[in-house]
Amino acid sequence: AQTVTQSQPEMSVQEAETVTLSCTYDTSESDYYLFWYKQPPSRQMILVIRQEAYKQQNATENRFSVNFQKAAKSFSLKISDSQLGDAAMYFCACLANTGNQFYFGTGTSLTVIP
Amino acid sequence: KAGVTQTPRYLIKTRGQQVTLSCSPISGHRSVSWYQQTPGQGLQFLFEYFSETQRNKGNFPGRFSGRQFSNSRSEMNVSTLELGDSALYLCASSRGGPYNEQFFGPGTRLTVL
Numbered sequence: 001a002q003t004v005t006q007s008q009p010e011m012s013v014q015e016a017e018t019v020t021l022s023c024t025y026d027t028s029e030s031d032y033y034l035f036w037y038k039q040p041p042s043r044q045m046i047l048v049i050r051q052e053a054y055k056q057q058n059a060t061e062n063r064f065s066v067n068f069q070k071a072a073k074s075f076s077l078k079i080s081d082s083q084l085g086d087a088a089m090y091f092c093a094c095l096a097n098t099g100n101q102f103y104f105g106t107g108t109s110l111t112v113i114p
Numbered sequence: 115k116a117g118v119t120q121t122p123r124y125l126i127k128t129r130g131q132q133v134t135l136s137c138s139p140i141s142g143h144r145s146v147s148w149y150q151q152t153p154g155q156g157l158q159f160l161f162e163y164f165s166e167t168q169r170n171k172g173n174f175p176g177r178f179s180g181r182q183f184s185n186s187r188s189e190m191n192v193s194t195l196e197l198g199d200s201a202l203y204l205c206a207s208s209r210g211g212p213y214n215e216q217f218f219g220p221g222t223r224l225t226v227l
Binding site (some may be wrong): 035043 | 170206215217218219
């Protein structure tokens with residue numbers, strides 16, 4: 001089984017600033033994938049970024065990047081140049097290569113202050 | 115390409131009733147997963163279907179059941195509703211293999227009175 005922990009229930013950031021959302025996970029699998037999903041107030045969850053555990057290079061998608069520390073089982077999300085549209089609930093998730101079940105954290109609610 | 119659709123979007127039921135929620139995945143997706151989302155609990159995995167077979171099941175009572183049809187559409191049923199079943203139920207579809215992104219539907223908001 002896997003567990004995903006997001007220790008920050010709420011975060012806020014000034015528009016155009018940078019914010020980092022934390023996520024730690026625990027898994028006994030050697031091959032797995034990590035994801036960050038965003039859930040705006042409209043409720044449709046969308047994928048922000050994903051990382052293969054076997055890759056040492058941190059994934060980057062435009063203003064979104066991750067800091068993947070495999071030994072520490074840490075997978076934080078950095079949002080640069082924050083925009084009002086980034087305001088949402090962010091969920092960290094883990095998927096083992098041997099399984100078909102996503103394990104989600106409890107989410108971090110991000111507020112962007114104009 | 116049409117996204118994942120869920121019907122109905124909102125539902126109000128009373129305790130003891132049963133309810134059926136429907137999910138239509140993205141065309142070509144054979145995997146459908148169901149989640150229960152409540153404040154403070156995040157997303158709790160209910161079950162996952164692939165090609166009409168349940169591949170994984172979360173830790174929910176037997177009142178929660180599901181099925182998948184040959185066209186990959188899926189239904190979730192909750193019998194003998196309890197107040198604690200009030201939640202947003204999310205459906206997600208994917209191609210089914212490892213590392214496959216899950217695409218989520220807008221959810222069905224169930225309120226049990």
